[in-house]
Amino acid sequence: MPKVVDPDARRREVVDALFRVVVRDGLQRTSLRAVADEAGLNIGSLRHYFASQQELMDFAMQSMLDGLTDRLLRHVEDIGDLSRHPPVERLRLAAGLLAELLPLDERRRAEVTVFLDFNAAARTNPAFRDLSDQAAAGSRRLVRRVLTRLDESGTLRPGRDLEIETERLTALLDGLGLGAVRNPDVLSPQMCTAVLAAHLGDLAGEE
Amino acid sequence: MPKVVDPDARRREVVDALFRVVVRDGLQRTSLRAVADEAGLNIGSLRHYFASQQELMDFAMQSMLDGLTDRLLRHVEDIGDLSRHPPVERLRLAAGLLAELLPLDERRRAEVTVFLDFNAAARTNPAFRDLSDQAAAGSRRLVRRVLTRLDESGTLRPGRDLEIETERLTALLDGLGLGAVRNPDVLSPQMCTAVLAAHLGDLAGEE
DNA sequence: CACGTTGTATCACGGCCGTGATAAATTGTT
DNA sequence: AACAATTTATCACGGCCGTGATACAACGTG
Numbered sequence: 001m002p003k004v005v006d007p008d009a010r011r012r013e014v015v016d017a018l019f020r021v022v023v024r025d026g027l028q029r030t031s032l033r034a035v036a037d038e039a040g041l042n043i044g045s046l047r048h049y050f051a052s053q054q055e056l057m058d059f060a061m062q063s064m065l066d067g068l069t070d071r072l073l074r075h076v077e078d079i080g081d082l083s084r085h086p087p088v089e090r091l092r093l094a095a096g097l098l099a100e101l102l103p104l105d106e107r108r109r110a111e112v113t114v115f116l117d118f119n120a121a122a123r124t125n126p127a128f129r130d131l132s133d134q135a136a137a138g139s140r141r142l143v144r145r146v147l148t149r150l151d152e153s154g155t156l157r158p159g160r161d162l163e164i165e166t167e168r169l170t171a172l173l174d175g176l177g178l179g180a181v182r183n184p185d186v187l188s189p190q191m192c193t194a195v196l197a198a199h200l201g202d203l204a205g206e207e
Numbered sequence: 208m209p210k211v212v213d214p215d216a217r218r219r220e221v222v223d224a225l226f227r228v229v230v231r232d233g234l235q236r237t238s239l240r241a242v243a244d245e246a247g248l249n250i251g252s253l254r255h256y257f258a259s260q261q262e263l264m265d266f267a268m269q270s271m272l273d274g275l276t277d278r279l280l281r282h283v284e285d286i287g288d289l290s291r292h293p294p295v296e297r298l299r300l301a302a303g304l305l306a307e308l309l310p311l312d313e314r315r316r317a318e319v320t321v322f323l324d325f326n327a328a329a330r331t332n333p334a335f336r337d338l339s340d341q342a343a344a345g346s347r348r349l350v351r352r353v354l355t356r357l358d359e360s361g362t363l364r365p366g367r368d369l370e371i372e373t374e375r376l377t378a379l380l381d382g383l384g385l386g387a388v389r390n391p392d393v394l395s396p397q398m399c400t401a402v403l404a405a406h407l408g409d410l411a412g413e414e
Numbered sequence: 415c416a417c418g419t420t421g422t423a424t425c426a427c428g429g430c431c432g433t434g435a436t437a438a439a440t441t442g443t444t
Numbered sequence: 445a446a447c448a449a450t451t452t453a454t455c456a457c458g459g460c461c462g463t464g465a466t467a468c469a470a471c472g473t474g
Contacts, residue, residue: 007420026331028235031461044423053462113330120327123320123389124233136390161405167394168402171382178381179374182330183343187374195375198368202409238431250432251453260432 011049014039015060023110027117032056054127061118061131064111065138072100072142082153090155091200094146098196101139101173103180104189112177143170150203157205165203172199218256221246222267230317234324239263261334268325268338271318272345279307279349289360297362298407301353305403308346308380310387311396319384350377357410364412372410379406 017039021030032053036043050056079085079093103109115135122132144166150156176195179187224246228237239260243250257263286292286300310316322342329339351373357363383402386394 010421024331026328028328029331032463033461042423045421047463048421117327117330119385119389120324121233121235123324124231124236132389136386140393164398164401164405167383167386167398168379168405171386171394171402172375172379173382174385175378175380175382176374178326178385179343179378182326183340186347187378191371191374194371195378198371198375239433240431249453252451254433255451 007049011059012063014041014046014049014056015063018056018060019064019110019114022114022117027114027121057127058131061114061128064114065131065135068100068111069138072097075100082149082155087153087155090150090153091197091204094150095193095196095200098143098146098169098173099193101142102176102189102192102196103184104192109181113181116178116181139173140166140170143173147203150200156203160203169199172196218266219270221248221253221256221263222270225263225267226271226317226321229321229324234321234328264335265338268321268335271321272338272342275307275318276345279304282307289356289362294360294362297357297360298404298411301357302400302403302407305350305353305376305380306400308349309383309396309399309403311399316388320388323385323388346380347373347377350380354410363410367410376406376410379403 014035018030018035021034021038025034032046033043035056036046039046046056050059075097079097082090082093085093100108101112103112118128119132119135122128144162147156147160147162147165147169151160151162172195176187176192180189180192221242225237225242228241228245232241239253240250242263243253246253253263257266282304286304289297289300292300307315308319310319325335326339326342329335351369354363354367354369354372354376358367358369379402383394383399387396387399
């Protein structure tokens with residue numbers, strides 16, 4: 001077997017290049033040729049690893065979602081049982097976990113940026129529908145889970161409708177991401193965390 | 208002066224056609240040819256009323272913002288002095304006003320959809336920057352204004368940071384719009400209004 | 415060395431795009 | 445009827461796109 005090049009590594013390099021192009025130029029201008037240039041590859045080489053544009057896009061978005069999922073699972077594992085932390089800490093831990101979905105550093109900023117573009121495209125491009133819907137469902141699940149845990153541990157004010165609160169917090173996170181990506185100067189990382197903390201504080205009914 | 212055709216009416220027809228194309232196919236696929244077809248015009252005719260694609264896009268987005276602004280001003284005028292309404296009604300009035308920004312019916316759904324696409328494009332297309340930023344600043348101003356009025360009329364729990372609450376409510380509205388456009392089944396108009404009502408209720412500190 | 419797999423690089427095709435140039439049709443005014 | 449401004453309609457150019465076909469280089473194995 002000739003030409004010893006790890007295909008998986010190459011594919012990851014290409015996906016990294018694709019992310020850079022999407023962040024810099026937008027998904028609309030992310031053509032095979034642009035990605036190949038960014039990766040320092042010939043377009044023929046690129047097409048050796050990804051048979052079609054659709055395959056590349058699917059793999060890229062799936063990679064991003066996998067990475068995010070892993071990070072979230074690790075974060076959840078780090079926290080462990082919520083009841084083993086003092087009540088005062090619980091909101092902070094929840095905020096830290098949910099902040100994985102906010103563009104607070106360069107890595108997360110790139111993730112959210114790419115994700116927003118993919119989502120916008122998914123509205124009218126059926127090829128992206130499944131992954132986009134799956135991502136939306138995942139973040140909604142995470143939020144519901146966090147709220148449920150907080151509620152079960154008695155950290156929330158009683159009488160909350162968890163369905164409504166899930167939609168509210170999910171929408172808040174989406175909106176913060178959107179705003180932080182479009183207007184980073186007014187919706188800085190500090191402002192994002194302050195807003196998230198204020199929201200969770202409200203839910204807990206602190207004075 | 209021959210050929211009596213009201214140019215403004217034509218331009219409005221073209222913009223309507225553009226909106227339909229954007230909603231149906233996405234901004235990415237909204238070409239001059241597609242808009243001309245949708246409007247039942249020849250592409251040459253279209254270019255007689257809009258010299259360039261950029262001019263058409265600018266005019267379209269400006270038209271949408273103007274229409275929305277008018278509607279908001281009319282709504283604000285309808286409400287009048289907030290202190291002339293019973294305290295119980297104030298939250299409902301505020302919710303109704305802010306709901307102008309949510310996709311609760313077909314008209315607003317189209318507005319929000321187009322707006323989201325324009326916003327996504329504005330991130331990497333400098334040509335849309337100004338109008339997009341202006342729109343974001345406008346909605347932020349409206350939210351701040353509503354919160355200020357509620358606060359001044361003593362409807363809000365004291366001790367709120369209006370800066371943070373403005374960002375929070377703005378992000379919530381953006382996120383609701385995003386979610387309702389992408390997943391109308393889970394984020395129905397009823398759910399949207401319920402979330403908005405819950406949020407304002409929280410701010411007011413109702414039990 | 416020769417072979418065959420794997421990777422790299424080019425070319426060409428058809429498609430859609432925005433746009434400039436230009437012709438043709440329409441219609442009120444002179 | 446002749447004119448001129450307005451509106452409608454075509455054509456062609458260059459550009460970027462995804463993709464198929466195909467040639468060429470590299471290299472472990474026989």
